[in-house]
Amino acid sequence: MASLTIDGQRIEFSEGQTIIEAATAAGVYIPHLCHKPGYTPHGSCKLCTVNVNGRNCSACTFPAAEGQAVLNNTEQLKQDRRKITQMLFVEGNHLCPSCEKSGNCQLQAVGYQLNMLDNHFPHFYPHRAVDASHPEILIDHNRCIFCNLCVRASREKDGKNVFGISGRGINKRLIINSATGQLKDSDIDVNDSAAHICPTGAILIKHTAYQAPIGERIYDHHSIDEVALEQEHGK
Amino acid sequence: MANKLKVATTSLAGCFGCHMSFLDLDERLLALIEVAEFDRSPLTDIEHCHPCDIGLIEGGVCNSENVHVLREFRKNCKILVAVGACAINGGLPALRNHIPLEECLLEAYRDGIGVENPQIPNDPELPLLLDKVRPIHEVVKVDYFLPGCPPSADVFWAFLTALLDGREPSLPYDLVHYD
Structure with a gap:
């Protein structure tokens, strides 16, 4: 079975899964708001931003691929996600x-x-x-x-x-x-x-x-x- | 203790609920006043802020007096803390932000149900209202934030004891609430 790593942990995935689907199946949480299993991915809230092989992308839309090194639970990503959430709060009431x-x-x-x-x-x-x-x-x-x-x-x-x-x-x-x-x-x-x-x-x-x-x-x-x-x- | 930590507190556009919650420290207040003393605060009736270590600000900024008080606190307090939802995001007073100020005043003092002797108060002693209620970080630099409506006594305790111990304050999951 194909596999990738999230924060160094090896995770198996099946063909066609996105990174967040593979992570959820393996019991790894990636923060998200616009993603919900069973619904077409939308990729708009950006909370699920992860780093894949050095580049940031949305885990809910990015396909899982063999050998990807995904960073999820890093201090930098936590800070980015906090800023994103703060922007969501100030843009509404x-x-x-x-x-x-x-x-x-x-x-x-x-x-x-x-x-x-x-x-x-x-x-x-x-x-x-x-x-x-x-x-x-x-x-x-x-x-x-x-x-x-x-x-x-x-x-x-x-x-x-x-x-x-x-x-x-x-x-x-x-x-x-x-x-x-x-x-x-x-x-x-x-x-x-x-x-x-x-x-x-x-x-x-x-x-x-x-x-x-x-x-x-x-x-x-x-x-x-x-x-x-x-x-x-x-x- | 010779050099007690000096703490000042105020309520701007708030309901004093955060101050009431602070008093929920109950017997821990006795331990606190061993190491801290209050400067300007509704608890002391001291009118103006002297140089302090910590300033606790409840409420957002809704009028000109709030701005002056907030700036006085910032000038005098080494550490300024936004306490509660209103100080952090305007809170319930900010519900008026999408209503023009004139309409608010007319509704409250002239057209509202049960208003007697309708007139908009205009005594020169009254501070002028701002067009919008603002959180305090939009007016001055804020060092720490204690969310909650109100923050529980445990939040105040966790924060103050960390500062007293020389630790960087942090709030665990159970103490972080926006309501």
């Missing part, structure tokens, strides 16, 4: 104390895992809207990180086309495919994958907030590397 996803949020959990204590950069405080039109699903654009998972989930799993990303740079935004642009007029159903896949608090199911008390939320006592490996690898 991520105010954890007032967010019902707090404690169960992957963006927050990545910050914890990277020991990110501040946001470092000046805050954009962008003006973003809330779409509360749908009776069962809430969209808070303040918390969207444009990971594209809801877009992919709607198209690939739900057989619909509810979401899209429009605009570029600072004007980038999540748009909804309906005549009014509002969620209530779209094809989405509360049981759709797209309604449940958001890694942050941008897409929420109404009437389910704060069910787990502080101390019993997903990331209160388990770091995201433990949780992700358990979910994605079954370890």
Whole structure:
């Protein structure tokens, strides 16, 4: 079987796997937000940046190849990932104390895992809207990180086309495919994958907030590397 | 102890929740005051900062007075610490940042439900509001950050004891929270 190394550890992979797929299968965590097993890789959040034979690339899109020397858990990459996460925080309005996803949020959990204590950069405080039109699903654009998972989930799993990303740079935004642009007029159903896949608090199911008390939320006592490996690898 | 560590604290655009959490040190406060003394702080009522070792800043910057106080702390404190979510990212007061200031004032003092004697306060003693609430690192250099809403007493303890012992402060996973 073909193999590569991650931080010196030999890992076997099968033909066609990406580096992050090979790593997950071997029980090695590479931080990620826009990657989810079973979905077409997107390569946008850049958290899974690893160093392959001396060059940085996204582990979620880069194919595993025989003999690659991959660096993952280095101080430099940890610093890079922390900066990336800080940029994600200042580009949106991520105010954890007032967010019902707090404690169960992957963006927050990545910050914890990277020991990110501040946001470092000046805050954009962008003006973003809330779409509360749908009776069962809430969209808070303040918390969207444009990971594209809801877009992919709607198209690939739900057989619909509810979401899209429009605009570029600072004007980038999540748009909804309906005549009014509002969620209530779209094809989405509360049981759709797209309604449940958001890694942050941008897409929420109404009437389910704060069910787990502080101390019993997903990331209160388990770091995201433990949780992700358990979910994605079954370890 | 002859040379106690001098600590100053203040709450800018904060709710004093971080100060309350600091007081949750409970009996550990007795150990702390053996080696530290408070300068300017709501706990002492000392009005202005003297040269200090540590300045703990709760809250973000929402008005001109906050800017002056923050600069006074920076000038006098060897180590300046952003304490809590508001000091680090503006926090809940920053929820007003996408609303024009005039609209905020009109809603609060003229048009809001239940407002009596509607008028926007304009006493010259009142500090002018900034157009946006800002985290303190956008105004002065900040040396350390203690996240949390509020940071738990254990966070303060871990941080202060590290400094007192001459160690580089760090927070383990269980002490890092943004809420």
